[in-house]
Amino acid sequence: MTPSANSDMVFPHWNDKHGAVWGHQPVKLDHALHRLPLFTFEALADLIDHYPREHYSLIHMGGRGGRRFWREGDIAGMKGAEVIDWIRNGRMWLNLRNVNAVDRRYGALLDAAYQEVALRAPGAPMFDTKMGILISSPLAQVYYHADLPGQALWQIHGKKRLYVYPRSAPFLRPEDLENIALFGVEVDMPYHDWYDEFAQVFDLDAGDMAHWPLNAPHRVENLDCLNVSVTTEHWTRDIVRRHKVNVANGLLRTAIGHTPRSRAITGPGYWTKAAMQAVMRRTRWISRQRAQRREIAFRLDPQTRGGIIELGTPAE
Ligand SMILES: [Fe+2]
Incomplete structure (x- = not known):
């Protein structure tokens, strides 16, 4: 092909x-x-x-x-x-x-x-x-x-x-x-x-x-x-940069209550944000936030066509 x-x-x-x-x-x-x-x-x-x-x-x-x-x-x-x-x-x-x-x-x-x-x-x-x-x-x-x-x-x-x-x-x-x-x-x-x-x-x-x-x-x-x-x-390169800005701006807004004013993907402000989000990724703060928001709540019920079985709250 x-x-x-x-x-x-x-x-x-x-x-x-x-x-x-x-x-x-x-x-x-x-x-x-x-x-x-x-x-x-x-x-x-x-x-x-x-x-x-x-x-x-x-x-x-x-x-x-x-x-x-x-x-x-x-x-x-x-x-x-x-x-x-x-x-x-x-x-x-x-x-x-x-x-x-x-x-x-x-x-x-x-x-x-x-x-x-x-x-x-x-x-x-x-x-x-x-x-x-x-x-x-x-x-x-x-x-x-x-x-x-x-x-x-x-x-x-x-x-x-x-x-x-x-x-x-x-x-x-x-x-x-x-x-x-x-x-x-x-x-x-x-x-x-x-x-x-x-x-x-x-x-x-x-x-x-x-x-x-x-x-x-x-x-x-x-x-x-x-x-x-x-x-x-x-x-693409620009999509990756937008993603890094989203992470950095989200951290500024969520973690310290600051409203970001720029979404630029070039210049010194961008590079500061790129470095900041890289540090936070290494601390695994972001992956811990994600893990807390994804839980398995049900499984398919083999006895009932189209059915599901509810699961209890899973252990941490
Ligand atoms: Fe979609």
Whole structure:
């Protein structure tokens, strides 16, 4: 799989319009990943069967219009085909994070996809790319949130609706990005129904891919069918610098109550913040904050299709 400038392996209908708006505007275009053998349900079941515990997240979330919650669980040794069946009959979301690192076939595909993007939308070099596979229940949703790296969403099976919001206040505030950078919890951002009046809405079918400007808040609603999607992320030098500023500004705001005035990613102020956040990372203050906010609250119930078993509060 060696893509060239003329390759249509990943994007069969990319045109100049897509290259011109890439990274600047939310955009939807078609892709060919959903036809690959790597994404049949049999292949996905086999992948789950061998997936390392530390690289997946199982999320249980609230229904539409009901109480909003988001908590993590465990597939508890169930077979991959059963896990997919439980998701089809429940209200869950399995994220096979880092699939590119876990299985090099997906890693090769990720590399090919980003090579093709780089050829078609030339810009700053992209690195530390990651791929995740999301298997999610009918009517499941991903709450309003923002991500720190560059992101794209590739629909493989099923249908979902993507809402992309402006990346300015009130939709996105500096403290929102700082909290994500410090605590790694993306879904605590304030959200009101009327935000949707300002969203761009994309209906994603199998074979559709969406990309949006860095940090743009978004949320996702599945239609009434099992969904399989791929998320990809990437970093550039400037995205890394923005992340360091978010960490440093978050520390200033959270730890000493100072409201940061600059988000510059060059100059002496930037380098002071880069050094400060590096020191705090070494003290492991940040990783301790994250650990306290991630607990396993449930596991799949092998007796009840789509069911879960609540777990008690785990020991520290
Ligand atoms: Fe996201």
